[in-house]
Amino acid sequence: MPTSGGSAISPLQLCRLGHLIVVVLAAFGGTAQTIHVPHCVLRCKDAHMLEMENEWSMDFAFPLLSLLKATGSEVAAYNRAKEICRSNDLLGACLDSCNSSVERTILRMGLMPWRDICSSLQELREQFPCWRSNVQNLSTICHVPSLELRDSFEFLTRNDSVSAMQKICINLDRLSACSIKQYGVFCGAGSEKFIERLFSISREAINSMLKMKYAVLPSACSLGPLRRDIYSSELFSLNQSSHTIALLLFIFILIYPL
Incomplete structure (x- = not known):
């Protein structure tokens, strides 16, 4: 199935995406059969995924670096990023045509x-x-904490406990610290500050997801002063159903392609 760029998603990517869906749904006690998404939201999501399917991954990585690594060209990476931004705008406009729902809010948060x-x-x-000059270092130095974070979500599928939640928060902190430091070392304060801001958004999102299911979070999940203003109050009024948590986590993870 070709993308807007003319290439097809590989069998390996399909396997990874399918595995990720299973992991996320299992983590929060849901199954694909129990998830009922409004048709309008599904239509918007499917159109967006068709354009973005070559970007999906199970790793947590800064997407612009991923584009530079994949294309080997600053111009091509920039143009692809603009296409993704345009696709995101189209998704937002499509969602505006849908009735208000939990799932619509979830997709908006994913963006x-x-x-x-x-x-x-x-x-x-x-x-x-x-x-681009440091793409190999920036994409590999923090690969271990990236895998550990992914594995911690998988651990939650087998062990629904405080210790499992704590692993997620600890591993996110480790990946954040590693990434922020390395971008600063190789590319200076501008890169460091931007990566720090993205991880701040990510941390707030993961905590919000966990709070929808768990009344009390472990100390490792406590938040510092983050950009709380970017989140709609609608997000915090979502119900605690397992399918809501699973979808939100699924959309959030997929937003970080490699």
Whole structure:
């Protein structure tokens, strides 16, 4: 099935995506059969995924670096990023035509990290030469904590406990600290601050997801001063159904392609 760029999703990517869906649904006690998404929201989501399918991954990575690594070209990466931003805008417009629902809010939240990227894309383009020159280091140095974070979500599917939640928060902190430090070391304060902002958004999102199911979070999940203003109050009024948690986590994870 071709994407807007003309390439097809590989069998390996399909397997990874399918595995990720199973992991996320199992983590919160839901199954694909119990999830009922409004048709309008499904239509918007499916159209968006068709354009974005070559971007899906099970790793947590900064998407602009991923585009630079995949294309080997600053111009191509920038143009692909603009296409993704356009696709996100189309998704937002499509969702505007749907009735208000939990699932619509979930998809909107899934776009939050990219919204930050798209609003800063021209400014971030100045960082492309450094990121491209150091793409191998930046994409591999923090690979271990990235895998540990993914594994911690899988651990939650087998052990629904405080210790499982704590693993997620601890591993997110480790990945955040590693990534922020390395972007600063290789590409300076501008890159470091932007990566820190993205992880701040990510941390707030994961905590919000966990709070929808668990009344009390472990101390490792406590939040510092983060950008709480970016989240709609509608998000915090979502019910605690397992399918809501699963969908939100699914959309959030998929927003970080490699």
